[in-house]
Amino acid sequence: MCTGIVETAEVSGSGKGPRGWFKLEHVNVSYDHPNDASFEHALNIDFVNPNEGPSARVAVELSPESARTLVKAILGVLTQAGLPMA
Amino acid sequence: MYEGMLAETIMLPGHNGEIINAYYARPLGPGPFPGVVLIHHMPGWDELYREFTRKFAHHGYLAISPNIYSRFGHGSPDDISAKVRGSGGVPDVSVVGDIDASARFLKSSPLSNRKVGVFGTCSGGRQAFLVACRTKSFDAAVNCWGGNVVQPKEKLTPAQPVAPIEYTKDLSCPLLGLFGEEDKNPTPENVHQLEEELKKYGKNYEFHMYPGAGHGFFYYPSVAYRPEAAVDGWKKMFTFFEKYLETSGRGR
Numbered sequence: 001m002c003t004g005i006v007e008t009a010e011v012s013g014s015g016k017g018p019r020g021w022f023k024l025e026h027v028n029v030s031y032d033h034p035n036d037a038s039f040e041h042a043l044n045i046d047f048v049n050p051n052e053g054p055s056a057r058v059a060v061e062l063s064p065e066s067a068r069t070l071v072k073a074i075l076g077v078l079t080q081a082g083l084p085m086a
Numbered sequence: 087m088y089e090g091m092l093a094e095t096i097m098l099p100g101h102n103g104e105i106i107n108a109y110y111a112r113p114l115g116p117g118p119f120p121g122v123v124l125i126h127h128m129p130g131w132d133e134l135y136r137e138f139t140r141k142f143a144h145h146g147y148l149a150i151s152p153n154i155y156s157r158f159g160h161g162s163p164d165d166i167s168a169k170v171r172g173s174g175g176v177p178d179v180s181v182v183g184d185i186d187a188s189a190r191f192l193k194s195s196p197l198s199n200r201k202v203g204v205f206g207t208c209s210g211g212r213q214a215f216l217v218a219c220r221t222k223s224f225d226a227a228v229n230c231w232g233g234n235v236v237q238p239k240e241k242l243t244p245a246q247p248v249a250p251i252e253y254t255k256d257l258s259c260p261l262l263g264l265f266g267e268e269d270k271n272p273t274p275e276n277v278h279q280l281e282e283e284l285k286k287y288g289k290n291y292e293f294h295m296y297p298g299a300g301h302g303f304f305y306y307p308s309v310a311y312r313p314e315a316a317v318d319g320w321k322k323m324f325t326f327f328e329k330y331l332e333t334s335g336r337g338r
Contacts, residue, residue: 002128002208002209002233002234002271002301003233003271004175004234004241004243004246006171006172006174008172026172028168028171028172030171030172032128032171033127033128033129033208033301033302035129035164035167036164038308038309039309040270040300040301040302040309040310041270044168044171046168046171046172048168048169048172050169053159053161054158054159054160054161054162054165054166054168054169055161055162055165057165057168059164059168
């Protein structure tokens with residue numbers, strides 16, 4: 001782990017991994033080396049359920065710009081739905 | 087000349103005698119051979135590290151790459167790496183124990199010349215330096231772009247409670263460092279800080295800083311790959327290990 005920059009939060013919902021849908025418990029957000037994306041560092045998001053093993057994971061590796069775009073999109077949708085930030 | 091190697095996964099007692107798995111490659115032949123422990127990078131105990139391990143065997147070393155993520159479960163390297171990252175990283179104490187145990191495993195082989203080096207890249211570079219300071223098991227150490235050797239207090243964690251640079255006075259073997267000028271962790275300034283500390287304690291070290299290279303310039307599957315720096319880095323590493331591990335220089 002080279003940057004060590006990681007935040008963990010509890011989430012509820014479902015994610016679809018390699019073995020189908022599973023219940024989500026945590027999300028780990030980090031800025032560190034990606035496994036696949038073509039960047040030296042990426043904004044990595046891992047939706048996981050530790051109780052179902054390491055493969056119960058939905059992963060994305062984004063450029064910082066894409067991560068900001070995603071945050072804006074999520075907040076925009078929540079606002080349109082009448083669910084602004086608490 | 088006949089040439090061959092055996093490469094396989096094995097189990098061995100690691101930190102606290104807990105059983106961990108490892109990838110072990112060795113030349114076929116009577117030896118004696120020097121040994122190298124390879125500490126895998128943050129992305130995990132993956133295919134690249136199996137390749138590196140076989141490369142050392144090709145060059146005449148007993149080479150072992152222990153899975154320092156063993157305690158986090160088993161699965162694809164990226165899943166396990168994500169779990170380790172989400173858990174705050176692998177604890178330094180278990181890494182030191184696992185790597186020390188791997189050195190003992192190599193030295194216990196009837197094929198061993200009783201000389202063992204340690205090599206690591208990325209987080210493994212940091213850990214190679216750490217282990218070379220915290221044990222007296224190694225005859226040479228190679229730190230490739232290890233980040234967080236210099237760690238400000240606010241970045242210390244329960245898993246990594248002490249910045250490795252604090253242990254510099256205890257470095258127990260010669261150290262080779264390979265770094266990229268464009269790396270953000272470690273930055274050239276971080277490398278300079280470590281170098282100053284090594285000078286302060288009169289340690290035997292050799293650092294090389296590659297222009298045009300960043301973090302991970304050996305990793306040919308990634309955008310970080312810099313072929314000229316990588317080729318030169320491997321050469322410098324084998325020259326270094328030959329000097330301190332009394333190798334035959336096979337495979338060059």
